[in-house]
Amino acid sequence: MLxxxxxxxALVVVAVSGDYVFPEPDGPFRVTMTSEELVDQARPxxxxxxxxxxxxxxxxxxxxxxxxQKTCLVQxxxxxxxxxxxxxxxxxxxxxxxxxxxxxxxxxxxxxxVRPGCKKKSYPTLLLxxxxxxxxxxxxAMAQNIASTGYEVIVMDHPYETDIVQxxxxxxxxxxxxxxxxxxxGPLIHALDARLRDTSFILNELGxxxxxxxxxxxxxxxxxxxxxxxxxAHTMLNDTRVVAGVNFDGLMFGPVLNAxxxxxxxxxxxxxxxxxxxxxxxDTAWDQLWETHDSYHPGExxxxxxxxxxxxxxFWDMVLIAxxxxxxxNPSLYGEVTGARVMEILRAYLxxxxxxxxxxxxxxxxxGPDSKYSEVVFVR
Ligand SMILES: *[C@@H]1O[C@H](CO)[C@@H](O)[C@H](O)[C@H]1NC(C)=O
Ligand SMILES: *[C@@H]1O[C@H](CO)[C@@H](O)[C@H](O)[C@H]1NC(C)=O
Ligand SMILES: *[C@@H]1O[C@H](CO)[C@@H](O)[C@H](O)[C@H]1NC(C)=O
Ligand SMILES: *[C@@H]1O[C@H](CO)[C@@H](O)[C@H](O)[C@H]1NC(C)=O
Ligand SMILES: *[C@@H]1O[C@H](CO)[C@@H](O)[C@H](O)[C@H]1NC(C)=O
Numbered sequence: 001m002l003x004x005x006x007x008x009x010a011l012v013v014v015a016v017s018g019d020y021v022f023p024e025p026d027g028p029f030r031v032t033m034t035s036e037e038l039v040d041q042a043r044p045x046x047x048x049x050x051x052x053x054x055x056x057x058x059x060x061x062x063x064x065x066x067x068x069q070k071t072c073l074v075q076x077x078x079x080x081x082x083x084x085x086x087x088x089x090x091x092x093x094x095x096x097x098x099x100x101x102x103x104x105x106x107x108x109x110x111x112x113x114v115r116p117g118c119k120k121k122s123y124p125t126l127l128l129x130x131x132x133x134x135x136x137x138x139x140x141a142m143a144q145n146i147a148s149t150g151y152e153v154i155v156m157d158h159p160y161e162t163d164i165v166q167x168x169x170x171x172x173x174x175x176x177x178x179x180x181x182x183x184x185x186g187p188l189i190h191a192l193d194a195r196l197r198d199t200s201f202i203l204n205e206l207g208x209x210x211x212x213x214x215x216x217x218x219x220x221x222x223x224x225x226x227x228x229x230x231x232x233a234h235t236m237l238n239d240t241r242v243v244a245g246v247n248f249d250g251l252m253f254g255p256v257l258n259a260x261x262x263x264x265x266x267x268x269x270x271x272x273x274x275x276x277x278x279x280x281x282x283d284t285a286w287d288q289l290w291e292t293h294d295s296y297h298p299g300e301x302x303x304x305x306x307x308x309x310x311x312x313x314x315f316w317d318m319v320l321i322a323x324x325x326x327x328x329x330n331p332s333l334y335g336e337v338t339g340a341r342v343m344e345i346l347r348a349y350l351x352x353x354x355x356x357x358x359x360x361x362x363x364x365x366x367x368g369p370d371s372k373y374s375e376v377v378f379v380r
Contacts, residue, residue: 020106020324021073022141022317023340027148027347029062030071030111033140037168040201046194047160047177055198056157056165058136060147062123063111070113076106077137080172084164085135093333102325108140124358125206125220126350127199127235127242128155129228131250131316132191133163133175139225141317145343146223149351154206158198161191180227185253188227192254195231200239208241211266219243221354225315226250233289236261236268244357246271246350248315249278252285260292262300269301269357271366275310275335279379290380301357303366304380307345309336319343337375345373 024030040053077085082104089098128143130136136155143153157165159173166172178191203220211218221244224232229247233256236242240263247270261268272279272286280286286304293302313319313333320339322328328338335342352364369378 020102022076022106022108022144022320022324024071024109025145025148025343025347027145027150028065029148029150030065030068031144031147032061032063032111032114033074033108033144034059034061035168038202038205040197043197043201045160046190046197053198053201054159054167055202056136056159056167057202058140058143058155060140060143060153060155062147062150062152063114064121067115067118068111068113069115070111071109072112073107074110074112075104076108076140077103077135078166079104081135081137081164081166084174085138088133088163097327097330099325099327102321106321106324108144110144123150123152124354125208126151126153126354127202127220127222127232128153129195129199129222129224129231130155130157130162131226131228132178132180133161134226134316135162135164138317141320142315142343142346145347146350149347151221151350151354154202156195156198156202158191158195161194182251188230189254191227192231192234196235196238199231199235199242203239203241210241219358221245221358223350224248224250226312230254233261233270236270240266240268243267244269244271244354246273246353248273249275249312251283252289257285257288258292260289260295260297260300261302262297267300271302271353272304273315274304274306274379275312275314276306276308278312279306280304303378305349306377306379307337307342308375308377310342310375311335314342315346341375345376348373349376 035058038055043053045053086100136157139155143155147153159165161175161178163175178187209218222232222242223246225248229250230252232245236245237256314335319342322334323339355361
């Protein structure tokens with residue numbers, strides 16, 4: 001299925017056991033990780049038409065615990081990416097509180113050897129969309145957590161928008177071309193369209209078919225953080241293979257606000273999940289999505305959650321890095337809920353949400369408040 005446009009990057013196995021290892025989730029599955037380049041020969045790059053669109057994805061695949069015969073520590077970010085992220089974080093945070101150098105010392109504990117002869121099972125696919133100008137590598141630990149509950153998770157870079165993308169041949173494409181200006185959404189919509197085409201191409205390469213061609217292999221989910229949440233909805237509006245979406249604390253833009261999700265015969269569900277205080281009372285675009293939903297698609301499943309003690313930065317790896325690096329004393333950036341707890345909550349709720357939306361189970365934890373997860377508030 002993945003054609004010759006595919007390259008496997010050798011995993012960089014770090015020999016020494018470092019001080020900074022992300023906690024390995026203790027779910028029913030261990031997880032393998034590969035990085036791949038995909039080239040869409042049919043499409044000029046939307047930010048640089050002199051070459052075809054080339055993408056990088058990371059793929060996180062569940063492995064039943066007893067089928068994984070070895071785990072390895074794997075470098076979180078190559079040096080060149082870590083240096084760029086250090087610089088971007090220092091500029092963004094406008095403080096010197098960021099511990100420069102820590103990113104290149106972080107490691108993931110992953111399954112690196114699967115028992116030979118094991119039958120390959122397939123798992124439902126979830127796409128993971130990043131924040132604007134943010135490398136996919138900043139979502140690897142979150143992707144590992146989600147994959148450990150039994151989903152294959154694909155994290156996507158979007159070159160020229162993503163801050164830095166390194167390809168297997170050494171080429172680096174820098175981002176920062178899409179200003180985050182709410183007053184002038186033209187460039188943001190252009191970037192959403194690019195993400196939509198990237199995502200549809202990735203689904204083609206993964207062999208996901210349209211329901212009209214093959215109903216049994218036609219349903220994937222899309223989880224997005226920040227701009228990735230807007231990209232999830234924008235993609236669902238056009239590509240009906242994405243039947244379920246989650247927006248973690250992202251602003252929303254574009255035609256979906258007036259169209260809503262779901263079409264006759266093609267149900268689509270959507271979960272808005274904001275940080276504390278960011279909800280459809282405070283955010284007019286979220287409220288507009290609800291109005292559209294209630295007017296045109298009242299039968300489609302949509303809910304809105306909040307997480308007490310969370311902030312915008314709670315929904316990506318930074319919430320774990322904050323613990324590892326001792327940054328918890330700045331709750332405005334990293335929230336009050338620890339990384340371990342955020343991941344525990346996300347594992348449980350995403351497992352149940354996509355269990356419902358992709359495999360036809362009941363609502364599970366999405367049915368209503370649960371005292372085991374008292375941070376989670378049902379807003380709407
Ligand atoms: C566009 O891509 C070409 C390579 O095909 C590169 O030489 C050039 O610098 C790129 N332009 C921009 C603006 O990034
Ligand atoms: C976005 O990424 C570019 C390239 O890495 C960087 O120069 C710029 O500072 C970044 N912008 C923000 C707001 O982080
Ligand atoms: C956006 O518009 C509002 C209201 O006109 C203005 O107060 C704000 O400064 C503008 N923001 C930017 C980034 O231009
Ligand atoms: C998705 O976008 C493409 C390109 O604009 C268009 O040809 C296609 O009809 C759209 N599909 C749907 C289902 O809206
Ligand atoms: C929604 O946001 C508003 C404004 O930030 C806040 O006052 C309110 O408590 C929030 N509602 C919930 C249910 O979290």
